[in-house]
Amino acid sequence: MAPHGGPRFLQVADALQAAVAEGRLKPGDRLPPQRLLAARLGVDLTTITRAYDEARRRQLLEGRGARGTYVAAPKVEWSTVLDLSMNTPPPPEGVDFDDLLRQGLSQVLMRADSDRLMTYHLAGGSEADRQAGARWLAPMLGAVEARQVLVCPGAQAALAALILAQTGPGDVILAEPLLYPGLRAAAGQFGRRLVAVEADGQGMLPDRLEEACRQHQPRLVYLNPTLQNPTAITLPERRRRALVGVAKRCHVRIVEDDPYWLLAESPPPPMAALAPEQVSYISTLSKCLTPGLRVAFVRIPDPQERERFLAALRSFALMVAPLSAALATQWIVDGSAQALMQGVGHEARQRHRMAQDLLAGRYGGAGEGLHAWLELPGYWNGPQFARAADGEGIAVTPAEAFAIDGVPVNAIRISLGGLKERARLQAGLQGLSRLLARRPDSVGAAVV
Numbered sequence: 001m002a003p004h005g006g007p008r009f010l011q012v013a014d015a016l017q018a019a020v021a022e023g024r025l026k027p028g029d030r031l032p033p034q035r036l037l038a039a040r041l042g043v044d045l046t047t048i049t050r051a052y053d054e055a056r057r058r059q060l061l062e063g064r065g066a067r068g069t070y071v072a073a074p075k076v077e078w079s080t081v082l083d084l085s086m087n088t089p090p091p092p093e094g095v096d097f098d099d100l101l102r103q104g105l106s107q108v109l110m111r112a113d114s115d116r117l118m119t120y121h122l123a124g125g126s127e128a129d130r131q132a133g134a135r136w137l138a139p140m141l142g143a144v145e146a147r148q149v150l151v152c153p154g155a156q157a158a159l160a161a162l163i164l165a166q167t168g169p170g171d172v173i174l175a176e177p178l179l180y181p182g183l184r185a186a187a188g189q190f191g192r193r194l195v196a197v198e199a200d201g202q203g204m205l206p207d208r209l210e211e212a213c214r215q216h217q218p219r220l221v222y223l224n225p226t227l228q229n230p231t232a233i234t235l236p237e238r239r240r241r242a243l244v245g246v247a248k249r250c251h252v253r254i255v256e257d258d259p260y261w262l263l264a265e266s267p268p269p270p271m272a273a274l275a276p277e278q279v280s281y282i283s284t285l286s287k288c289l290t291p292g293l294r295v296a297f298v299r300i301p302d303p304q305e306r307e308r309f310l311a312a313l314r315s316f317a318l319m320v321a322p323l324s325a326a327l328a329t330q331w332i333v334d335g336s337a338q339a340l341m342q343g344v345g346h347e348a349r350q351r352h353r354m355a356q357d358l359l360a361g362r363y364g365g366a367g368e369g370l371h372a373w374l375e376l377p378g379y380w381n382g383p384q385f386a387r388a389a390d391g392e393g394i395a396v397t398p399a400e401a402f403a404i405d406g407v408p409v410n411a412i413r414i415s416l417g418g419l420k421e422r423a424r425l426q427a428g429l430q431g432l433s434r435l436l437a438r439r440p441d442s443v444g445a446a447v448v
Contacts, residue, residue, distance in 0.1 A: 008043055008047045008051075009047045009048075009050035009051040009054060010051070010054065012041070012043075012047065012048065012051035013051045013054040013055045013058070013060075016051070016055045016060055016061070017055070017058060017060055020060055020071060025071050026071060027070075027071050027072065027073040027074070028070060028071060028073070029070065029071045030068050030069070030070050031052075031061065031068065031069045031070065031071070033068065034048040034049055034052060034069075035048075052069060059072055060072060063096065064096070064098060064099055064102075065096050065099035065103075066099070067099070067102075080393055081393055081394070081395055082393055082394045082395070082419060082424055082425075082427060082428035082431065083395045083415075083418045083419065084394060084395055084396050084414040084415050084416070084418065084419070084425075084428050084429075084432075085395040085396055085397045085413075085415060085418070086415055086418040087229060087287070087370045087371055087413075087415045087417070087418075088287075088291045088370070088415070088417045088418050089287060089288060089289060089290060089291070089344040089348070089370060089417050090344060090347040090348055090351060090370075090416065090417035090418075090419075090420075091347070091420050092340065092342075092343025092344050092346065092347045093343070093346070093347055093350075094343065095339070095340060095343045097290070097340075100331075100336055100340065103336075104327050104330050104331050104334075104336060105323075105327060107330050107334070108323070108326045108327055108330050111330075112326055116322065117322045117323050117326060118322070118323075119322070120318065120319065121319045121320075121322050121325075122319070123150075123310050123313050123314050123317075123318055123319050124150045124151060124306075124310050124313075125149075125150065125151025125320065125325060126151075126325070127146065128329055129151045129320075129325045129326075129328070129329050130146040130147065130149045130150070130151060131146045131329075132328065132329040132332040132333060133146070133149040133150075133151055133297035134146045134148075134149050135332055135333070136283065136285075136297055136332050136337070137149065137281070137283060137297055137299055139262065140258065140261050140262070140269075140270050140272075140273065140281075140283065141270060141272055141273050141276070141281065141299060142273060144299060148299055148300060148301050148306070149297055149298070149299055150297070150298045150299075150300065150306060150309060150310065150313075151295065151296075151297060151320050151325055152295075152296045152297075152298055152313065152317070152320065153294050153295070153296075153317050153319070153320045153321070153324075154284060154286060154294040154295070154296050155182075155257060155259060155282050155284035155286065155287075155296045156182045156186070157296070157313065157316075157317045158282045158284075158296050158298045158313075159182060159183055159186055159255070159257065159282070160186045160190075160312075160316065161309050161310075161312040161313040161316075161317075162220070162255050162280055162282075162298075162309060162312075163186055163187060163190055163192060163220070164190060164312035164315065165305070165308040165309045165311070165312040166219055166220055166253060166280075166305070166308070167190075167192050167219040167220055168219075169190070169191040169192070170191060170192070170193065171192050171193070171218070171219045171220075172192070172193050172194075172195050172216040172217065172218040172219065173187055173192055173193070173194050173195070173218060173219065173220045173221070173222055174194075174195050174196075174197050174209065174212050174213070174216070174218045174220070174221045174222070174252075175194055175195075175196065175197065175221070175222040175223070175404065176196065176197060176199045176203065176204050176223070176224075176228070177196040177197075177198070177199060177403060177404055177406075177408045178199075178230055178231055178399065178402040178403055178404075178408065178409075179194075179222065179224065179229075179402060179404065180224055180229045180230075180257065180402070181401055181402060183222055183257075184404065194404050195212060195216055195218070195404070196404040196405060197209050197212045197221075199233075201233065202233065202235060202236055202239050203223075203225060203228065203233055203234075203235035203239055204223065204235070204239075204243060206239070206242040206243050206245070206246050209221065209243060209246045209247075210246045210249070210250065213246065213250035213252055214250070218252055219252065219253070220252065220253055220254070220255055221243075221247060221252055221253070221254045221255070222254075222255045222257065223235070223243070223254060223255070223256055223257070223271070224256075224257045224258070224259075225240060225256065225258065225268075225270070225271065226258055226260050226261045226264055226267045226268075226270075227260035227263065227264055227366055227368065227369035227370075227371075229259075229260075229371065229402075229413075230371065230373055230397070230399070230402045230413035231364075231373045232364065232365050232366045232369060232371060232372060232373050233366075234264065234267060234268070234366060235268065236268060237268035237269060240268055240269070240270075240271050240274060241274060243271065244271050244274050244275045244278060244279070247275075247278050248275065248278055253278060253279070253280065254271055254278055254279045254280070255279075255280050255282070256270055256271050256272050256279050256280065256281045256282065257282045258270055258272075258281060258282065258283055259282075259283065259284045259286075259287035259288065260287060260288070260369045260370065261283070262283075262288050262341055262345075263287075263288055263341070263344065263345045263348060263368055263369050263370070264366075264368055264369065265368060272299060276299075276301050277301055277302070280298065280299070280300050280305075280309075281298065281299040282296055282297075282298050283296065283297050284296035284297075285328055285337070287370065288341045288344055288345075289331075289337060289340050289341060289344065290340075293324060293327065293328055294320070294321070294324055295320055295324055295325060295328040344417075345368065347417075348368060348369060348370060348416065348417065349367060349368055350422070351416040351417070351422065351425060352365050352366075352367045352368060352369075352372065352416065353367075354422070354425065354426060354429065355372050355414070355416060355429055358426070358429040358430055358432075358433050359372075359374065359429060359432065359433055359436070362374050362375065362376075362436055364411070365416075370415055370416060370417045371413050371414060371415045371416060372413070372414050372416065373411055373412075373413055374411055374412050374413075374414060374432075374436075375409060375410065375411045376410045376411055376412065376436070377436065378410070379439045379440060380410070380436075380440060381398075381410055382398025382399045382400055382407065382410060382411060382412055383398050383400060384440055385398065385412060385435065386398045386412060388435055388440065389431070389432065389435060392431050392435065393431075394428050394431050394432060396412045396413070396414050396432070397412060397413045397414075397415075398411075398412050398413075399411045399412065399413075401413075414429075414432070
């Protein structure tokens with residue numbers, strides 16, 4: 001232990017720090033179990049526990065669950081930007097993601113032939129993957145037949161395949177005036193035309209949808225009805241039933257993109273549960289577990305529509321990476337996915353409370369999900385505010401990025417999950433609060 005005085009646990013922590021600095025302990029070295037080290041040094045177990053905790057606070061050590069405690073690699077801050085623009089799940093507190101990943105992959109490798117994990121698979125997923133998808137969709141849709149579930153490499157691929165399978169060049173797709181930009185990108189790339197349908201504080205208006213259907217003869221209606229990206233609005237059940245009724249009368253299919261349903265505490269039933277024959281339903285793991293798990297489940301009841309969807313999907317994405325699909329299946333089956341999702345949901349709610357406190361009067365979130373919607377004071381516009389925020393080292397997304405044509409509201413979206421540490425999120429939100437209180441002419445050179 002360190003020769004100077006002071007509490008024993010700090011002496012042990014100082015000795016560990018010195019050993020790391022001098023190279024006697026290197027990143028990746030495993031430390032002795034706490035009880036064993038306590039016996040070697042002749043101190044009680046509590047002293048070693050406190051010393052290890054202090055060393056973790058100094059970012060010298062990292063715990064790896066049952067595998068033990070290791071010397072941490074040096075922490076490098078690659079970016080000083082406080083990124084509130086990317087809609088990703090926040091890292092859940094108290095969940096050792098590294099350990100979860102190692103255990104999941106270990107189980108996959110024990111139970112699967114490695115050759116099978118590294119070869120081509122048929123599009124749509126294996127029987128085991130579809131069974132896991134049906135299990136994942138059960139809280140939203142109730143009992144689902146596995147044969148109705150298709151496994152895709154992410155929600156964007158699923159949307160693109162649905163557009164190709166159910167529309168032709170020049171066809172109209174109806175959507176709300178503000179929508180997920182990925183749909184706009186796919187529709188434009190494929191030569192489909194997006195037409196905005198008026199919405200209010202509860203989402204798309206049914207009477208305006210009926211008018212648009214009669215005028216444009218659309219092939220699809222796109223809706224993101226739960227914690228909508230970007231506005232965070234959730235369509236109430238009555239509105240959902242009314243929209244489904246219009247779709248039935250007008251013989252138009254609905255694409256229900258529902259990545260945030262499982263993160264909401266009491267969401268209404270999906271439209272696909274109200275009218276399964278009228279709705280193609282998409283649920284992705286990337287928005288409620290981790291972005292690197294590029295797996296989405298699509299529920300399509302009609303077998304002919306499933307075949308058209310698979311043919312479209314094969315034209316640009318032959319399959320989900322088998323290792324990713326196997327890991328998703330393993331996590332769903334053993335309960336890890338549900339535990340991780342609950343952790344993400346809890347962390348997201350904590351972050352929304354922070355945003356509500358720091359952006360009082362402007363906060364437009366729902367208290368859950370991954371993002372909030374901030375209407376700007378009249379002296380700012382979205383692009384101008386985003387540039388000013390960028391000058392302060394904060395990235396946000398203006399309403400213009402989500403608009404089909406024209407911008408119905410002067411606002412920005414802030415994403416609450418992209419920053420790992422809450423302290424950095426707090427700094428970003430405080431910076432936005434300061435900007436909101438200032439007028440553009442007072443930020444001067446900060447606008448670039």
